[in-house]
Amino acid sequence: MSTQADPVPKQGSKAPAASCLYVPPPVEGYAAALARGRDLVRDAPSAVVLTGAGISAESGVPTFRGPDGLWRSFRPEDLATPAAFANDPLLVWQWYDWRRERIVVAKPNAGHRALVELEQALGPRCFTLVTQNVDGLHRLAGSAAVIHLHGDIWFVRCTVCEERHEERSVPLRPLPPRCACGGLLRPDVVWFNEPLPAGALEQAMAAVRATDLVLVIGTSSLVYPAAALPKIALEAHIPVVVVNLEPTPLWHSATVALQGAAAELLPQLVEGKVHRAVKAAQER
Numbered sequence: 001m002s003t004q005a006d007p008v009p010k011q012g013s014k015a016p017a018a019s020c021l022y023v024p025p026p027v028e029g030y031a032a033a034l035a036r037g038r039d040l041v042r043d044a045p046s047a048v049v050l051t052g053a054g055i056s057a058e059s060g061v062p063t064f065r066g067p068d069g070l071w072r073s074f075r076p077e078d079l080a081t082p083a084a085f086a087n088d089p090l091l092v093w094q095w096y097d098w099r100r101e102r103i104v105v106a107k108p109n110a111g112h113r114a115l116v117e118l119e120q121a122l123g124p125r126c127f128t129l130v131t132q133n134v135d136g137l138h139r140l141a142g143s144a145a146v147i148h149l150h151g152d153i154w155f156v157r158c159t160v161c162e163e164r165h166e167e168r169s170v171p172l173r174p175l176p177p178r179c180a181c182g183g184l185l186r187p188d189v190v191w192f193n194e195p196l197p198a199g200a201l202e203q204a205m206a207a208v209r210a211t212d213l214v215l216v217i218g219t220s221s222l223v224y225p226a227a228a229l230p231k232i233a234l235e236a237h238i239p240v241v242v243v244n245l246e247p248t249p250l251w252h253s254a255t256v257a258l259q260g261a262a263a264e265l266l267p268q269l270v271e272g273k274v275h276r277a278v279k280a281a282q283e284r
């Protein structure tokens, strides 16, 4: 390495070579980014929305990870597994019962409702909602069709005959619950070391490939395979709008990235689209 000091340019002399300079990209103002996002939503004939824990957290649903997810000193990784259920189904069910008690008091927020409005504005054939959340808040808000990548905590499935049905009792008794066939029921959610529900990811990927716009809401975009969805869109030059409280790994590749709450930003993003749909219906 040279010990020679960098030459100091004399006043009035030419600036150092461009390769020495870091020229930051122009920073788009927040208002301009929001306006771009609104335009993209308004003009898109179809859309796919991927939601994650962020939108649920705004409704008060704990993430069940980290300190606020601890129950009797167990970590989710120790309970949400097929092995843990096989070993002690009562313990796993007690944990799910505790989680269901915490989720049942949560109400959908303005972000969930904005997605219902977007679904209605686009129509069911041009709108796909994919969620990593198991809390059922999209369904409760009124979203008609939801792809649950990680299952739904309000459904149970028989470990013997595979029969699946909705079960909303809180608390659920007796534990562990049993099917009419006598088999143990389990929560119809995806556990660690388990594959996603049959067809869910394929359906989501097909929807992304066929859409005009992808919205990624309240997810770190880190957890595969859900994280693959925005990547597929970007590779196909489909615009991606990201909304999250914190920047995510998608931040710089997204078409528009907005830092903030889904409950605050989603109503603003879909407003123009909903307005146009209402106007079109009135003119008919």
Ligand SMILES: [Zn+2]
Pocket: 158, 159, 160, 161, 162, 163, 179, 180, 181, 182, 183
């Ligand atoms: Zn059964």
